[in-house]
Amino acid sequence: MGLYSRYILPRVVHFTCGLKPNTRQREKVVPRARGRVLEIGIGSGLNFPFYDPTRVAKVWGLDPSPEMTRMAEQAARSLRFEVEFIGLPGDEIPLEDKSVDTVLVTYTLCTIPDTTPALRQMSRVLRPGGELIFCEHGAAPDASVRRCSGSAPKRVIGPALLAGQ
Structure with missing residues (x-):
């Protein structure tokens, strides 16, 4: 991993993911999380201010990025609920089956090359009656941006519908 990927890119991602449109969407979806929560792609901890500490245990x-995890660890110091950072040692989420109440994914599915196995893993750790909460960028109104993102919405929506099977 080069210097750019290790030190500069995480700060660029933190800045862009913290822009107002993204923050407004986080304000809408993150407070729905409850109980034991698995946050996929926790990044620098931008969702922390929007968790309801009365609902989250x-x-x-x-997150695969050690630098982003370090940033999130700093952000978590003042929280009123426990946060445990876990790496991704392979293709499997290192948690027990049916061990979480909520899986939260904000602006992360678009970064996963093959969403089908990832969604299957999320489904595996989610308890019956649990909730998968996610928000994504979706299709951009600008055609040039849509061309860059290619079929990302199709890649996400199709497997998401199949994940519960």
């Missing part, structure tokens, strides 16, 4: 934060 614990958050497991999963």
